[in-house]
Amino acid sequence: MVTIEQVARQAGVSVATVSRTLNNSPAVRPATARQVRQAVETLGYVPNQSARNLRRNESQVILALAPNFSNPYYSRILTGIGDRAWELEYSVLVCNTLGHANSERRFLKMMESHQADGAILLGCHWDYSWLARFAQRSHIVQCCEYVPDLDCPSVAIDNYAATREMVAYLRQLGHSRIAMIGADNQYISTRLRRQAYLDVMAQEALEVPENWYRLADADYSFASGQEAARALLAAVPRPTAIFCVSDILALSVISAAQELGLEVPGDLTVTGFDDVDYTTMVHPYLTTVAQPCHEMGRRSVDLLLDGIQNEQAALSACAFLPHRLMKRESAAPPKNTI
Amino acid sequence: MVTIEQVARQAGVSVATVSRTLNNSPAVRPATARQVRQAVETLGYVPNQSARNLRRNESQVILALAPNFSNPYYSRILTGIGDRAWELEYSVLVCNTLGHANSERRFLKMMESHQADGAILLGCHWDYSWLARFAQRSHIVQCCEYVPDLDCPSVAIDNYAATREMVAYLRQLGHSRIAMIGADNQYISTRLRRQAYLDVMAQEALEVPENWYRLADADYSFASGQEAARALLAAVPRPTAIFCVSDILALSVISAAQELGLEVPGDLTVTGFDDVDYTTMVHPYLTTVAQPCHEMGRRSVDLLLDGIQNEQAALSACAFLPHRLMKRESAAPPKNTI
């Protein structure tokens, strides 16, 4: 292994000068710098990051905690995070938390051992009060989901507004029997979407029978969505539209409906959320809400590094990014507006 | 920040004893160890990994380079890598290479700067001769894809055998007009599948018209698959079965077929590769080859750490993991066996 000392000897200067050159200090004569770079080149010197990290007390690494890698929604955000980090010369430690809080805590502790300078959390449950402890001494940014009233920046779309738009759109198509499939998790997004749905229904004076709200499991799995859908489609009277909190769930509803001989959107309107790739792979193409995933990832990195680099950065800058209602094939006016 | 020295003072011992205790040295009296742990507890001491890494000349980090995060196939392997690394107390730096060799090289250089102890490469092109240079001085394991004749362990299924099985199965169903959709990339898997297909066709003395081989783009994108499928379905005579090198491509073929009013598998048999989640989300469920992705990820980690920890570990242990032919709905006997 070649060290800074050998480079110094080769270039005929001191280690200090080599260090300064490598860190682009303006206080080094161009001619000297050239000699140093020459020596670096010939020796094939690569600075030891561990040593630099120890000395500078930083790691140039950020954590990205995701509940899983299988949901393309997270994949796209992680891609955005990676892209931006690459540009800013940071490395991203992508961690799979499986949605377990203790797993998240173990990863977050990497900041205390100086293995990471900050963290982006993708799947915070809204009741993670323990997060406050970490947020106080470590640099954290919440993405997609967040804990309300926490002194910690966050990036997300306005889930409440987006859902209102979607339900209003269904209403506008002529639907009055609108059901909903949520998920059995503690995400703030799930809560906000549920509330927005209820508010529009109340405002429109539409009935919301108890059994028109079904829960898929925490990860929005296809199988759990099918189950929820079957229960929903057995209800009397049957809803004419089903608002789902995820695209996978919407696909599972369509699948369940087809098994019952129902056509989408002819007999049933179905809508999703997120606009992942496969919303346009199979007909009917899915009507859904598009989230700027890639941009959300990038923005999270910016917010995080702002906090790391600026002493007095905003403690809790909440960035709401714009969503988009994607009107496609799976939503249409109901056949019989009884 | 609390250091090992403060812990030593608090426990009334030397830093050496604290260090030994923390590293579970048997040479420390249990009673002393208890005192030390007590001090660690009360002070809330967390070892500084940067310092430890510098001293031990390691990082406890491994790289995982993937061409993208959006393909669920890679996601599952990455999950396996993360799981196994977690068990062995290593951190995984997941890197998105976008399939660019220079991006891969930049990430691999992190090993030279001691930011990582080894790397798992998921998307090596078979002509990456430059990889030999890295493989010589760094610890590398190739997963899924690999460069032939490279002194570097690899983990994969037997793509040649798996493809032979699939094509033989189609033959057995009664198909003789079997076409193929490959991909415009330099993966060894793509080559092996192509060769296996050709070998079976030759062996069965079946005709293989030039225009029965179409290429999707490097990432197996849905749109490129549709395009390839449309071209293929316009051929005269039309194939009765299409073997695709990826599940997404198979879905795109089904979509293109349906647009032409063709039913799958009634009018056309379609098969995929990988067995990702959505092969059973929409009917017809896909006949495909299942790969043990999760296990492949885990195995890669084991192989890598073996190389890192054992001086004389096998230089090029090639592990072939078992695949499985998943017979489902998208393949059936041809209607008219002309």
Place this chain on the structure above:
DNA sequence: TTGTATGCGTTATCAT
């Protein structure tokens, strides 16, 4: 079994 002391490769302070 425990303590002392040295060095890992850098960066940064203080001289010059």
Place this chain on the structure above:
DNA sequence: ATGATAACGCATACAA
């Protein structure tokens, strides 16, 4: 503009 040198926090060789 450059050099000598002291940290950074930890692990370990050697001494006791």
